[in-house]
Amino acid sequence: MTVLELRDLRVTYEGGVPAVRGVDLSVARGEVLGVAGESGCGKSTISNAVLRLLPRGAKVEGQVLLDGEDVYGMSFGRLRAVRWATASIVFQGALHSLNPVRRVGAQIAEPIMLHSNATRRAADRRAGELLEQVGLPARRARDHPHQLSGGQRQRVLIALALACGPRLLIADEPTTALDVMVQAQVLALLSSLVRDMELSMVLISHDLSVLGSVCDRVAVMYAGRLVEQGPAAAVFDDPRHPYGAALAGAFPRVGDERFRYGPRGLPGDPPFPGDLPGGCEFHPRCPVALDRCATTDVELTALGDGRSSACLRAAEPALDLRGAS
Ligand code: ADP
Ligand code: MG
Numbered sequence: 001m002t003v004l005e006l007r008d009l010r011v012t013y014e015g016g017v018p019a020v021r022g023v024d025l026s027v028a029r030g031e032v033l034g035v036a037g038e039s040g041c042g043k044s045t046i047s048n049a050v051l052r053l054l055p056r057g058a059k060v061e062g063q064v065l066l067d068g069e070d071v072y073g074m075s076f077g078r079l080r081a082v083r084w085a086t087a088s089i090v091f092q093g094a095l096h097s098l099n100p101v102r103r104v105g106a107q108i109a110e111p112i113m114l115h116s117n118a119t120r121r122a123a124d125r126r127a128g129e130l131l132e133q134v135g136l137p138a139r140r141a142r143d144h145p146h147q148l149s150g151g152q153r154q155r156v157l158i159a160l161a162l163a164c165g166p167r168l169l170i171a172d173e174p175t176t177a178l179d180v181m182v183q184a185q186v187l188a189l190l191s192s193l194v195r196d197m198e199l200s201m202v203l204i205s206h207d208l209s210v211l212g213s214v215c216d217r218v219a220v221m222y223a224g225r226l227v228e229q230g231p232a233a234a235v236f237d238d239p240r241h242p243y244g245a246a247l248a249g250a251f252p253r254v255g256d257e258r259f260r261y262g263p264r265g266l267p268g269d270p271p272f273p274g275d276l277p278g279g280c281e282f283h284p285r286c287p288v289a290l291d292r293c294a295t296t297d298v299e300l301t302a303l304g305d306g307r308s309s310a311c312l313r314a315a316e317p318a319l320d321l322r323g324a325s
Contacts, residue, residue: 003200007063014057019045021224034211037221087168088161098145105141130159151182170202208247212236220244223281230307240309245321
């Protein structure tokens with residue numbers, strides 16, 4: 001059963017900035033989908049579009065279906081019920097967004113009371129249970145955010161996202177602000193929650209190695225489009241798009257001989273959505289680009305085995321997409 005489906009999703013911000021340009025994605029029940037890509041590629045725009053949280057003036061085209069229901073056709077009352085209870089988001093940078101003057105338990109209890117008939121007392125008890133579920137003692141509910149470490153605050157935010165029992169969790173760069181050890185703990189927590197609670201998750205990160213360890217499938221975004229999609233291990237070990245290859249190469253794994261000479265840096269930055277190059281958007285940075293890549297539009301194309309790529313050269317046998325000599 002499909003929990004989330006995006007059909008040709010397009011988002012254009014005020015002023016004509018086409019941040020997302022035709023994305024098709026689906027997430028099945030119990031599945032973890034990773035979305036990778038450098039900063040500015042449109043990842044947060046997608047996550048905000050799912051729950052209609054984009055700023056006023058942003059134009060959304062295409063469809064977002066949650067459990068088969070079109071999010072953009074919902075009444076505001078229906079939308080309010082769906083936010084938190086069907087799908088919830090752990091926002092990028094949310095580590096700083098807990099209210100500093102309120103106890104964390106009260107902040108978790110609030111959506112519970114808004115979404116159910118729970119009494120204050122029952123909601124507080126539930127908040128304590130949620131904290132235990134994310135690996136914090138229930139008594140930490142009495143703490144204020146500044147009394148918690150970065151990793152503990154991230155756990156609180158995950159507890160908050162789980163407060164109303166969503167079926168889908170969207171985690172936008174949930175570990176980016178954390179140090180490596182804490183990052184691993186938070187990822188382990190997310191994967192165990194997904195497994196135990198049979199949640200679906202969209203996990204967004206610029207770090208493909210974060211996604212490789214947790215996700216079933218990975219979609220790689222570049223300049224507002226998907227350029228590669230497939231089973232996580234396959235995308236990491238054998239990328240079929242030079243951009244996926246560059247991302248995989250940017251995060252070396254100890255013991256893998258391909259990384260012996262250090263990660264292969266990718267020069268430059270993704271293009272600004274208002275000023276895209278013609279042809280394949282990646283061609284100016286691509287180590288294996290041909291002349292025709294500058295003039296030919298490329299579509300995401302199925303390669304078999306659940307994989308797809310938007311590279312003209314994806315099907316060439318034995319092509320080293322990393323451009324290694
Ligand atoms: P990512 O999460 O992958 O870093 P975003 O979705 O945040 O990317 O942004 C995608 C593009 O949309 C960027 O070029 C960004 O500058 C632009 N953008 C994001 N939010 C707005 C906004 N409110 N108004 C105009 N442009 C925006
Ligand atoms: Mg983002």
